[in-house]
Amino acid sequence: MLPNQVHAQTPTPARDSSAVAVKAASAAAVSPVVGVWKGPLPIPGGSLPIQLEVGQVGPNKLVSTLDLPAKRLNRIPISLTFRGDTLVFYAPKADSRFVCLLSADGQELVGQWTQPGLRVPVTLRRNVPAGAVVSGPTVVVKATTYHTEPVTLASQPGSVKLAGTLSIPDGAGPFPAVVLLSDMGAQDRDTRQGSYHLFADMASFLARQGIAVLRLDDRGVGESTGSVPLTTTADLVRDAQAALTYLRLRPSLDPARTGFIGHGEGGNVALLAAAQPLPPAFVATLAASGLVGLELLANQAEPITSPADTARVGTARRAAWAEVLRKAEQLRNSGSNAAQVETYVAQQRLKIKSAERKELEAMLKFRRSMFEIIRQTPNDDQAQAIVVNMLHQRYPSMDPGAARARAVQLTTPWYRYYLKFDPQPGLADVQCPVLLLNGTSDAEVNAAANLAALEKGLRANKRVTVRRLPAINHWFQTPASEQIAATDGTVDPVVYPVMLDVVRDWVLQQAGK
Template structure:
């Protein structure tokens, strides 16, 4: 594969300049105003190509940058930015090109020369402000097709609503179904301003992979209730989603996989152990311990992060383990009475009705099943390629506990298993905060670019084997 190297050299020459130019140069030397969209028309044989380089400042004097050339179907091509003094180096994997330019502070332009494989063309890039992420402005149309869909799960007798994104072109394309973590989540995996599933879907679709993401049961227009659906029951949702993709003309039915996060990874692996499995599975921080061990470990991890006294941590652990055992091993009626009593003992101000309600929430079919759920029990039936991906900063599912257990069991019977750990990435697959996006003066979380590219590269590599 050829590589593109785009060099943007911002040259300042204060000698002989008037006072206005000198002030502009001084301001430029202090802060290079690179954040925004840089657009221009590149002269090529037979016409011109519209291209855009978008640059977003990050924390720690770093940048996110991407190249778009719509006519050549180049979309959001990842770009590394290195700043040394008043010079900027942009490196883009793809083809061998370079752009050497001089920054005009008065006109807010880059004037220079584009060089690709010895072919030199003059090019002017003009600055345009980045569209704001706040307010109720119009959403920019992505460079792919979006379709609101509804598909049926005949096993559970319910419909699930979602979004199907398909790359531009006729296809057929490889595709994935995204499966969410614990609890009722929307199709984007929304947590505050962060959209785990939405971000991953956008990244993959821009790079040639169709993506189906859907609202969990009881969320949006999806039927059913997540509280009454066990982990095993959710497998039929994934199977229904995969079968929906199999019915689409633009999808390559031999390359439909499942990408699950947390519990969703376990659901995807369960689906892979059944007839008509997905072609591959990507596990994002999948759980490798039993449900009870997972929830207890999360409680301990949270308390230790808050520097709670170790004696208090141990006492809370034993108390919670006793409660979980009661929920698992006694009848629902008996369990509700006992758990309600335990809650009132732990919280004297809790009234009888409130305690009964809180106990009922701990006794849902999902909760009772998940406590006994062993995620490695059926892994010997998984024969498709599997990517296990975890972050070293995951407190909810520490890789040394969960990924290690999954990897050991899978590799004992599946030689197509790959396991990777990403430095500094947390359970939501966010990089360290120093690498978050700085937008409108605020730090905004983002899906780890390294994780996104790792997923894409592994998936695309499967098609070459």
């Protein structure tokens, strides 16, 4: 490290490392770089607006974020390093660096922006004075540091151990708090999907905004005891209630401002818990279901039977389209005019789409039939034998072991419970504030159908907020087209920043009441 390079707050395992707090060059009460800085980023063919926000969270402690509105990237945590009079902002996720100087009048950051394939001069002008940074029309957001603690609690009956992590903002409190409730399947406390960690990212973001967050390993996952296939949605409701009680007993947290944020099935678990005695202060759902369990599962894609099956489907589609193009070329060569060729291609495209639609309808009918048989056949051995036979008829090349494993999975207590699950009956008893948030490109939980059903069930509750996020999938990932690619051209999945902002603002609004 250079002698005049100062980093504030040496990171510890319990600290947030995604938004690096740094020491200012002087011990002044408010650093001269605190504020919002905006300007154009020159790119080939035009420019993109960018914004840097620098906040001060304590004596000589700064945090900073980067916004690229045109790319719908908001509040990307970035590091800020001082090298004498030079400021260096660095965003690891975007692999971007801004090296600059503060102008003599303190109103501009003048320097050079670099990222893979781009090196340009940039000038950002102070947009909001220091100390006057406000986010949203009604919510004042104060960035802070936070620490984490390991948590172990018991869920009854059976004294099942649930292990997880509690992220708590630094300070005296009492703070509002949330329990994150995961989607169906075996999820750890971070809800890891490859390199994508939805709950870990949510916990980091919310804790920096003054909201404590508890996230837990599911039963039978990580450090939690119990069994995933033996766990039902009713068990998950008891787990959620145990987690809520734990937070309400923490002295630094406000029991009157403690609620749930549930993803997928976790959203339904949160709503079920909210219909019980001692409900949460609020519930935010991310892609919760409004349909009965059998219908929701039937409308989801059947798990891939094998890579070979996937390859065959893709090959068949490409071959069909190649044949259309070949015949179109034959028509051109035989003297057909452009309009005739275009008409032919359009007709064939409609035929292919019609065939795909019929295939989807056949799949839906097959899955409904299979699930209905399971629901009406209580004996596992009998149900599994029927399911194996149905799978072999539908997928002749399916491995017998895979068919058997699928049949066993479909007759576990969780599946049997969920196939009969209807989210509607308990919704009328939910009286706390509710946020319903869904992505319009969710292939697992159709936003239109499920939001309509949830809104209908919650119609007696006058404190329901509904938001649809265009082009966002079930995991609330920022579309790849709106991200900056890495040097090798790849794009890692990143949580959609607009979703984070919506959830944060809504929770703080409830906490402020």
